[in-house]
Amino acid sequence: MICHPSEVLPAPQAMRVTRFGDPPTVPTRSPGRRSVTKRAVVRVTHASVGATDLTAIRGKYLLQPFPRFVPGYDLIGTIEHLGAGGHPRLSVGQRVAGILPRMGAHATLLSVAPSLLVPVPDGLDSATAATAPLDGVTAQFALDALDTTHGPILVQGAGGAVGGWATQLAVARGLTVFGTASPRTRQRAEALGARVLDYRDPDWINALVEATGGGVVGAIDHTGSRELHRAVSPQGRIVRIAFDGTHRHPQRATLAGFVSATLRRHAHPSERVCSIPLIVAARRAAYRNTLSAVLTDLTTGALLPPRVHEVRFEDYASALTDAERCVPGSKAVLAMP
Ligand SMILES: NC(=O)c1ccc[n+]([C@@H]2O[C@H](COP(=O)([O-])OP(=O)(O)OC[C@H]3O[C@@H](n4cnc5c(N)ncnc54)[C@H](OP(=O)(O)O)[C@@H]3O)[C@@H](O)[C@H]2O)c1
Structure with a gap:
């Protein structure tokens, strides 16, 4: 018999943004809205907090969810229930990692498609694993999209979250990496x-x-x-993961940047856009393979994680403050009750 999670588990809770610019501080009850018949129910234990969450909470994200949304793209958790048919790679009780195609990970219990989940290797603790899915997978797909085996390459914000993973992954491939950083993050990038x-x-x-x-x-x-066109040789490529700039209207700037990069697909240098939510939605197997590889490399020590700054779910405001402060080499990770 398939039970709905609310029949057997404590009421799920989520951090819900009801008004842009007004970060949630208290978890609210989060009734499961979708049938779990073919889905996996995951008890979330850890979830990262990062730049994209902050942008969305301000209401400035291109893929902006409507108010009453729950931030968070990635999660580590335990499978509580697997829907009919199960899934060959997964079992009840297993520790898993995943990235959602739409925000919603800052919650204690989620019903998700099993195809979003990969096992977390034994020997990798959950808080450390939680630093990797969104940032590590973004870095890996961006690097792959550069489609170069020889370099040198440039990583903007090499001491930041995604930039730090991208730098490590590129160096591991034997590429020479130039990175931009302010004095604040210089040491980390180096x-x-x-x-x-x-x-x-x-x-x-x-x-x-x-x-x-x-x-x-x-x-x-x-x-x-x-300006970056001047930094890249005519046969080279720029992969855009965001269009932050310092624009007063970041959503407009992102949309314009997205269109411009798409039009420059065959220009010199060429451009590509790398959006993980879109990749997770459209290229499920490639996404899973990449996430598994990043977690394996973390487990073997081939990749070094940032320092985990673990924050209790109940102290959500301080997790956001931590993400905002963005201490070089550190990542805010929520620990669920
Ligand atoms: N495409 C996707 O799917 C995807 C996935 C994840 C994140 N993102 C986006 O990627 C961006 C970076 O995310 P993150 O988590 O890595 O942020 P982060 O940890 O805050 O890192 C940003 C880095 O950028 C550097 N930086 C600031 N201004 C710069 C400038 N003008 N030129 C070059 N570097 C500059 C900062 O260096 P200093 O601290 O030294 O100033 C910092 O190290 C965000 O916009 C995020 O939303 C996209």
Whole structure:
């Protein structure tokens, strides 16, 4: 017999944003809305908090959910229930990781498609595992989208969350990595193997072009800067993971950047957009393989995680403050009750 989770488990709770700019501080009861017949019910134990959550809570995210949404894209948890038919890779009681195609992970219990979940390797603790799904998978797909085996490449924000993973992954592939960072994150970027340029130096692109003898062959970027075309050789490629910039209207800037990058698909240098929510929705098997590989590399020590700053679910406000402060080399992770 298939039981609805609310019949057998404590009431699920979620951090719900009811008004943009007004972060939730108290969890609210979260009734399961979808049938669990073919789904997995996951007791969430850990979930990361990052830049995308902060943007969405402000109401400035391109894939902006409507008010009453629950932030959070990725999670670690335990399978409480598997719907009819089960799933060959999964079993009840198993520890799993996943990224959702739409936000909603900052909750204690989720009903999700089993195809979103991969096992967490034994030997990897859940809080550490929680640092990896969204940021690590973004970095890996962005690097793959550069489609280069020789480098040198540029990673913007190499001391940041996604940039830190991208730098490590690229160095592990034997690529020379130039990374941008302010003095605040410089040390972190260098420790991961990047040759650092300060993005606040108006001359940094000229310095990069000179150091590389004509520009890098690929760049992973979250700023949307058009100046970056000068930093990349004509046959090279820019992969945009965001279009943050300093624009007063970030959603408009992101939409414009998305269109511009799509139109530049065959330009010199070419551009690609890497959006993990879209990849999770459209390329499920590739997403799962990449997430599994990142978790395996974390377990073997081939990839180094950021320092976990674990925050109780009930202290959500301080998790957001921590994510905002963005201490170099540290990641805010919610620990559910
Ligand atoms: N495409 C996707 O699916 C996807 C997935 C995850 C995240 N994202 C997006 O990717 C972006 C980065 O996320 P994150 O979690 O890595 O953020 P993060 O940890 O805050 O890192 C951002 C980094 O960017 C650096 N930075 C700030 N201004 C810069 C500039 N003008 N030029 C170059 N670097 C600059 C910062 O360095 P300093 O601290 O030294 O200033 C910081 O290290 C966010 O917009 C996020 O929403 C996209």
